């Protein structure tokens with residue numbers, strides 16, 4: 001393990017409950033610069049909760065999250081949302097595209113929020129839709145997309161700003177095996193090209209195999225499985 005990349009995002013001893021349900025019970029995880037880590041584990045083992053804590057979407061009850069050497073779990077909300085906008089790209093388990101906007105505008109939005117003009121933003125959004133095989137669906141609204149198409153649009157949206165860390169919660173959950181392969185090839189290719197790190201939640205062994213290593217969660221605690229073949 002001596003050739004592990006420099007840690008970029010580090011979680012230590014994370015504890016988080018949803019009401020009385022414990023989701024994380026002392027979870028630690030390191031994501032290296034440019035590293036692709038798969039998080040697997042049974043339904044309810046705390047995978048999404050871990051991702052939400054690492055991405056600064058949910059504050060843990062205990063433990064710490066450090067990004068680039070700085071604590072993020074204690075950042076004020078305004079700084080946290082700025083960090084999410086500039087450095088992180090997130091694909092949620094359950095869609096979260098904006099229903100009123102077309103696919104291309106959903107993808108263009110993060111660029112426009114960062115100050116890019118609409119035309120240029122739409123052009124880049126179109127290129128990302130192309131990469132994920134849904135350019136033709138650019139004019140459709142999320143309600144008119146299939147589950148798999150919506151996932152591809154969500155991936156394009158997460159990558160369009162060139163984030164340093166991509167968080168993807170079951171990005172192939174609605175895809176058949178051929179489409180999963182296409183989407184994972186596009187995701188991993190984009191990450192390798194830009195040097196982005198990826199935290200990839202999946203229950204599919206074939207999707208996990210695209211990662212550099214796999215961490216399996218069991219009742220809110222990770223079990224390290226080591227380097228993948």
Ligand SMILES: Nc1ncnc2c1ncn2[C@@H]1O[C@H](COP(=O)(O)OP(=O)(O)OP(=O)(O)O)[C@@H](O)[C@H]1O
Pocket residue numbers: 018019021022023041042043044045046047048049050093
């Ligand atoms: N908003 C919530 N309110 C109440 N309990 C929650 C909430 N979110 C998660 N939980 C509970 O916390 C535990 C961990 O949930 P989490 O969503 O992190 O699991 P997961 O590993 O992502 O599962 P899945 O594979 O089904 O997506 C589960 O017992 C779940 O019921």
Ligand SMILES: [Mg+2]
Pocket residue numbers: 047048049093169
């Ligand atoms: Mg989940």
